[in-house]
Amino acid sequence: MKLHEYQAKELLARYGVPVPKGRVARTPAEAEAIAKELGGGVVVKAQAHTGGRGKGGGVKLAKNPAEAKAAAAQIIGMQLVTAQTGPQGLRVASVLVEEQVAIDRELYLSVTIDNSAGMPVVIASAAGGMDIEQVAEETPEQIFRQHVHPSTGFMPYQARALAFATGLTGDLMRPATDLIAALVRAFQESDGSLAEINPLAVTKDGKLLAADAKFSVDDNADFRHEPLMALRDTTQEDPREVEARAAGIENYVKLDGNIGCLVNGAGLAMATMDAIKFEGGQPANFLDIGTANSVDAVVTALKIIGADPDVKAVLVNIFGGLARTDIIADGVVAAIREGYVKQPTVVRLAGTNVGEGLRILDESGIDLVRADGFAEAARKAVQATG
């Protein structure tokens, strides 16, 4: 689950990471009041789950409270379009109003999980700012890493090593090591999947500040982070994805094509998309029903797929292990009887209880295209789109 910048900064500040003074505003009047309180120039930043907000017109400087109000009026309610959002953009409901700070240099600092090492890793670079991925690719020697070993935790010498490597020496060393340690603590105690400060600013008056912050909480740990999970902003997600999640379907992603897919298992779901494209078609979505072993989950999934105006044909590809093909078949029959799916539907069932699953489809009398093997299923689905 992604946090907004202001939520991430509030979280990090609680752990002792210094952040610029500021608060979130949901109306232009609130933005004006916050600017007045802060005094001096402010920056007004759109709160949306995307990077590249500045280029999309979502970040504006204001010299005084009146300008802050005007900037907030422009940003709140806008559809912010960036390279990451797609053409429809994301709706902005709030802005972060912060003091302007005079920046001397910009660094990069993050914590994430290094899957191959099997432990968190802290990444730092003196080359902060926008194009850090390019830095990593072209000059990897400018990227420094320290793993967080679970038996010792993050050690002070590791924080010092990162501070020295990125030029945070002299008077900056102590604040830098405190900040890095605080970021690691926030990551671990909140079950982070990403904690990123980019840029980490050294101000002209010699202070360290998290000028921007991103934080994601791992959804698998939601059961032990109720207060954090309450911060989830579903307006930043595709409504179909929100509906799918409410039905226990964790993995629905809307795509550009016209073949709606219902598959079990992320790997088979990806391979089904590969097979559709191999046959010359385009998937309308990725949907992994997982082991959501209930007729209701299948019906909800098909309702979401059937209601998508882009969908011209539906492909159900199930290889049952823990998932039972008879339950899937019941769901397919129910969804079509309820009128949720009107598009031609290709069904391929294999695995657990397949005899029973196929019998349910046969006895329903519903007009379905049956396929044996998923190359055939993909081919028939592509044909069914006309």
Next chain:
Amino acid sequence: MAVLLNRESRVVIQGFGAAGQREAHTSRAYGTQVVAGVTPGRGGQEIDGFPIRNTVRQAVDEFGANVSLIFVPAPFAADAIVEAADAGVPVAICITEGIPPLDMVKVKAYLRASGTILIGPNCPGVISPSERARAGIMPPDVYLEGSVGVISRSGTLVYETVDQLTRLGVGQSGSVGVGGDPIIGTSQREALALFEADDETAAVVLIGEIGGTAEQEAADYIRQMSKPVVAFIAGATAPTGRRMGHAGAIIAGKAGTAQAKQTALMNAGATVVQSPSLIGETMQRVLKERGLT
């Protein structure tokens, strides 16, 4: 995969709820020795002929359990894995999906110092058809006894691959689902080494996925293998996700793409398949070319 699981294996099931019970029955019907279930607080009961114990230690002491199959819900699964390792069970297979990654960080560190091999989590388990030994959730009827090993991050792609092979009359020595989670007990590379050491196995299918660098690490090992490998990478056509931040990209760089993985595997000598529906016939052809049928 008799190295991990064979007719002598004595399986205990941790988390003997609906799914655990159903799979216990399926495995027993297949011919596997399922010796006990563990559900804390229910020790001493018997469910459908399966004795229930409070702890893994009791199942080991009383029934000689040496493989644990874990269905315990995600919030408690880390505890269950470590309990199995601490009871000295040499092979733990965790089906549970959705375990918090930071829990797995601790589990993995603990397992490094123990002698227990963990398969999974978020995996379909392990099967050895010639041994009639099954510890997992895979549908057993799609398997045919033979000499091809199957490794995959994805459970359903294991079944799909096995089904394609069986329809062509190409049998399997076993399958190992290594699991779809970011942090897993046994990597693709380690699973390849298990099949390389397995006498029954003549060739291996490796099913990878986009993301991470595990396939590159597997490719590194393929160079030194004596057995041929057929590989497929799922997700070649998947759109790049709406990711957040740069940290993931800094770690993996371009290695996460299907193309980078396919290239690494080809350069290591694996036969890389472009369409998932061609895995079976490609393996059949490779076996013929190498005189392995």
